[in-house]
Amino acid sequence: MAIALQTSLRFHHNSAFFPKSICLFQNSHLRPSSRFSSVRNCPIIRASSAVAVESELGTEAQDTSDVDLFACPICYEPLIRKGPSGFNLPAIYRSGFKCRKCNKTYSSKNIYLDLTITSGTKEYSEFIPAGTELFRSPFVSFVYERGWRQNFNRSGFPGPDEEFNMAQEYFKSAEGGVLVDISCGSGLFSRKFAKSGAYSRVVALDFSENMLRQCYDFIKDDVTILGSNLALVRADVSRLPFASGSVDAVHAGAALHCWPSPSNAVAEINRILRSGGVFVGSTFLRVSSSTPALLRPFRQRITRDYNYLTEEEIEDLCRSCGLVNYTRTIQQSFIMFSAQKP
Numbered sequence: 001m002a003i004a005l006q007t008s009l010r011f012h013h014n015s016a017f018f019p020k021s022i023c024l025f026q027n028s029h030l031r032p033s034s035r036f037s038s039v040r041n042c043p044i045i046r047a048s049s050a051v052a053v054e055s056e057l058g059t060e061a062q063d064t065s066d067v068d069l070f071a072c073p074i075c076y077e078p079l080i081r082k083g084p085s086g087f088n089l090p091a092i093y094r095s096g097f098k099c100r101k102c103n104k105t106y107s108s109k110n111i112y113l114d115l116t117i118t119s120g121t122k123e124y125s126e127f128i129p130a131g132t133e134l135f136r137s138p139f140v141s142f143v144y145e146r147g148w149r150q151n152f153n154r155s156g157f158p159g160p161d162e163e164f165n166m167a168q169e170y171f172k173s174a175e176g177g178v179l180v181d182i183s184c185g186s187g188l189f190s191r192k193f194a195k196s197g198a199y200s201r202v203v204a205l206d207f208s209e210n211m212l213r214q215c216y217d218f219i220k221d222d223v224t225i226l227g228s229n230l231a232l233v234r235a236d237v238s239r240l241p242f243a244s245g246s247v248d249a250v251h252a253g254a255a256l257h258c259w260p261s262p263s264n265a266v267a268e269i270n271r272i273l274r275s276g277g278v279f280v281g282s283t284f285l286r287v288s289s290s291t292p293a294l295l296r297p298f299r300q301r302i303t304r305d306y307n308y309l310t311e312e313e314i315e316d317l318c319r320s321c322g323l324v325n326y327t328r329t330i331q332q333s334f335i336m337f338s339a340q341k342p
């Protein structure tokens with residue numbers, strides 16, 4: 001099938017397809033020069049601006065055209081992918097994606113695949129709630145794993161290693177399947193999931209362009225993760241770019257309170273999970289045993305930029321979105337919960 005992809009990625013590589021390390025920023029204004037100057041003899045991936053031309057990908061010897069894991073965020077039809085096969089950063093970066101129904105194309109921007117509905121818009125902009133907008137800032141994205149996240153411990157978060165181990169326990173029945181780390185931030189847990197080797201594919205997904213750039217910054221020198229089955233995807237949790245029933249495990253660490261509509265998000269998570277698939281989330285509870293009784297009625301008003309829920313509300317939400325087998329662990333304001341698609 002001839003597919004006129006609207007992608008204009010021009011690839012030049014002077015060594016094996018699977019690089020020791022990869023110069024994704026060779027032509028980019030995002031290139032952090034000092035850190036990248038030491039990377040030599042790596043394949044150069046030049047991404048020219050998004051110009052609509054018949055894809056040059058067709059000339060690549062190993063190119064394939066296939067139905068992909070990713071789906072169109074507009075109609076949920078699985079996207080047709082054209083480019084090198086393989087589920088890893090270099091292969092996805094070099095691929096173009098197209099929805100047969102909507103005729104819309106999607107491609108990678110610098111280092112992440114942009115699967116938001118608004119990808120490609122030039123004039124349109126919309127109001128973005130504070131819990132989402134804050135994390136799009138380059139500054140917040142930079143400091144997130146460099147101090148910001150460590151503060152969560154004071155509210156009872158056990159810390160990334162322990163949280164990861166807890167999540168892995170909940171995900172036992174999903175091992176070997178597709179895991180999506182929704183609102184991955186700078187990829188704190190996505191990297192651990194990818195390194196664990198426990199999943200056939202790991203998708204690090206966030207709405208923040210700068211968080212995804214930070215995520216790439218953390219993995220770019222780690223050959224084991226660069227070559228692993230990991231994809232970086234920009235998407236909105238309320239419009240997940242996957243077909244219904246196509247995902248085995250969804251992780252969302254410290255995220256639910258940031259989502260504009262937790263109910264839309266959990267309904268979407270239920271939609272993409274296969275039967276028996278597992279959702280594991282963590283968040284800050286609105287009130288904990290240590291919240292002074294006097295303050296409890298005011299907690300929601302004080303923190304109205306975020307959707308802090310009570311333990312009962314989280315369970316109720318999971319149930320009303322059709323999830324079953326709810327369990328949770330609580331420590332001060334920290335809650336990690338899991339629920340399953342029947």
Ligand SMILES: C[S@@+](CC[C@H](N)C(=O)[O-])C[C@H]1O[C@@H](n2cnc3c(N)ncnc32)[C@H](O)[C@@H]1O
Binds near residue numbers: 136237254260
């Ligand atoms: C507090 S951070 C959590 C990062 C990481 N998962 C962790 O455990 O540390 C919350 C993340 O939610 C993301 N987020 C907020 N609104 C979102 C939305 N509508 N869709 C997808 N991600 C969103 C933010 O960009 C941010 O990276």
